[in-house]
Amino acid sequence: MLGDRENMERQEDSRLTSLRAMGAKIYSISRLNTMNQCPYQAYLNYVKKEPQKLGIWGQMGGKTHDALQACIDTHCDESIIQRAIQEELDDLEMIGVEFPLDKNGNSTIKNNYIANMMRFAKEFKTPKGNFETEQLIIYPIPERPNCYMQGYIDVLKHEDDGSVSIIDWKTSSQFSGEHLIESGRQLILYGLAKQAEGYKIKRLMWVMLKYCVTTWTLKNNKTKEKISEWRNLVKDLRSVLEKKLSDLGYDDFDIDMLMTEAQKNNSLDGLPEEIRKQFKTRIYVREYEFSQENINETLDYICRTIDKYETAGEDESNYPPCTIDKSKSFFCNSLCGYGYQKCKYYRDYCEQNFAEKEDNDDLF
Numbered sequence: 627m628l629g630d631r632e633n634m635e636r637q638e639d640s641r642l643t644s645l646r647a648m649g650a651k652i653y654s655i656s657r658l659n660t661m662n663q664c665p666y667q668a669y670l671n672y673v674k675k676e677p678q679k680l681g682i683w684g685q686m687g688g689k690t691h692d693a694l695q696a697c698i699d700t701h702c703d704e705s706i707i708q709r710a711i712q713e714e715l716d717d718l719e720m721i722g723v724e725f726p727l728d729k730n731g732n733s734t735i736k737n738n739y740i741a742n743m744m745r746f747a748k749e750f751k752t753p754k755g756n757f758e759t760e761q762l763i764i765y766p767i768p769e770r771p772n773c774y775m776q777g778y779i780d781v782l783k784h785e786d787d788g789s790v791s792i793i794d795w796k797t798s799s800q801f802s803g804e805h806l807i808e809s810g811r812q813l814i815l816y817g818l819a820k821q822a823e824g825y826k827i828k829r830l831m832w833v834m835l836k837y838c839v840t841t842w843t844l845k846n847n848k849t850k851e852k853i854s855e856w857r858n859l860v861k862d863l864r865s866v867l868e869k870k871l872s873d874l875g876y877d878d879f880d881i882d883m884l885m886t887e888a889q890k891n892n893s894l895d896g897l898p899e900e901i902r903k904q905f906k907t908r909i910y911v912r913e914y915e916f917s918q919e920n921i922n923e924t925l926d927y928i929c930r931t932i933d934k935y936e937t938a939g940e941d942e943s944n945y946p947p948c949t950i951d952k953s954k955s956f957f958c959n960s961l962c963g964y965g966y967q968k969c970k971y972y973r974d975y976c977e978q979n980f981a982e983k984e985d986n987d988d989l990f
Contacts (some may be wrong), residue, residue: 639762641777651773651932652764655812663957665938666971669945670964672935676801676962677868680723687797689714690743690835691780694795695759697752707747715740726960737818738857742836743797745856749838749909756784763819769929779816789828792816796832800853801912807923810914814924817916831915837910842866853910860889863905867894870901946972 642652654673661668670676694708696702725736739793754770761779781793794813801809813830821827841851854862864885871881887896894902914920938944950958950972959965961979 641762645764646773649772652776653773653813653928653935654776658928659808661931661934664948664962665934665945666947666969667933667962667964668741669938670968673940673942673945676964676968679965679967680718680721681961681963682718682723682725683797683961685718685723686711686739686743687715690747690797691795694750695780697750698757698759704747704750704752707750708744711740711743711747722900725954736754738855739836740761741857742855745859746835746838746909748962749856749907750893752806758782758784763816765815765819765822766835767925767928768931769925770932773932775815777812777815779820784821785828787826787828789826791829791831792820792827793831793833795835797835800834801832806914807920810920811924811927813914814920815928816895818921818924826914830916832912832914834910834912838907839910840907842905842906857892859907860885860892860894864889867897867901870904871897874898874900898974923938950975 645652657668657672660671671678689710690707693707696706697704697747725733726741728734740852758779759781760784763775763777763779765775767773779792780795783791783793792813794816796809798809809832810830813832817827817830836855837853838856839851839853840859840863841849843849852862852866867888868881868885871884876884880941884897888894894905947969948954948957953977958969958975962969962972966974966976
């Protein structure tokens with residue numbers, strides 16, 4: 627996923643190389659998350675250093691990230707984002723790296739992803755301001771001597787008042803509950819690192835590429851908003867738009883005709899100007915609070931997980947697999963970089979369940 631760039635191939639910064647030479651232990655949020663998601667995956671990746679298979683999400687996210695970085699660094703035409711997405715789709719299809727199918731064996735996941743990302747690419751405009759991209763952070767953990775956290779900030783914005791805002795591109799789905807906290811730790815880490823350098827942190831933000839937010843004004847002059855996936859922009863607003871058309875005097879037939887066309891094109895362009903001017907749609911930016919509570923939670927998580935690695939050492943028996951069941955099979959097959967070919971536990975699970983299905987089929 628975007629925001630997980632430390633897992634992608636890049637030449638190591640000399641500062642990290644020097645720290646390693648002095649015996650420092652260097653971790654990243656993605657490395658810690660791997661230990662908590664599936665210790666055996668952590669063993670294969672960080673102890674055995676087994677190469678991982680190409681993943682559709684990481685590859686697509688990486689190419690989109692590179693195109694966005696180019697827009698900010700060089701102010702090139704934003705059309706490179708659409709081209710980068712399409713070229714990567716074509717390249718991955720050529721080498722057989724595919725999107726997972728939905729539960730009915732259809733290409734819904736792929737189609738929805740492409741619709742969302744292409745619409746985002748069409749709408750994206752390079753922001754103005756003082757930005758730095760792909761900035762390495764190295765943060766020493768006070769409670770764990772000689773242990774450091776490293777990561778790369780997607781975009782660092784220098785604000786006019788001397789503070790900084792931290793921006794992370796995200797192609798994932800909306801965050802909620804525990805997933806919000808899990809994802810927020812990376813932003814908190816970035817904030818702590820920049821704070822340690824003497825900066826005041828103004829905002830921590832995700833740019834949720836798959837989503838947009840539409841605002842409009844109610845009769846009482848209050849503002850309302852709706853967060854949607856780009857592909858569902860008009861669909862999610864349909865009832866609101868129908869009510870506004872009705873208030874303007876349009877009959878049911880005309881409303882249905884206008885809205886059918888608008889939903890087909892996923893655009894408000896064909897609606898009357900009186901309607902269009904009431905709505906404003908923008909890319910969805912979600913903030914995460916740089917609070918002491920979130921800071922404490924993140925530092926506690928970092929220390930607890932570093933301790934897990936230190937206790938486990940290099941003994942494979944200390945790295946059990948995650949619980950593999952039907953609910954976890956999507957992770958094992960589509961998100962883990964090892965899957966059936968290299969994870970003996972997932973392979974055993976598949977062979978056992980497929981064998982059971984075949985045995986049941988023989989009964990009929």
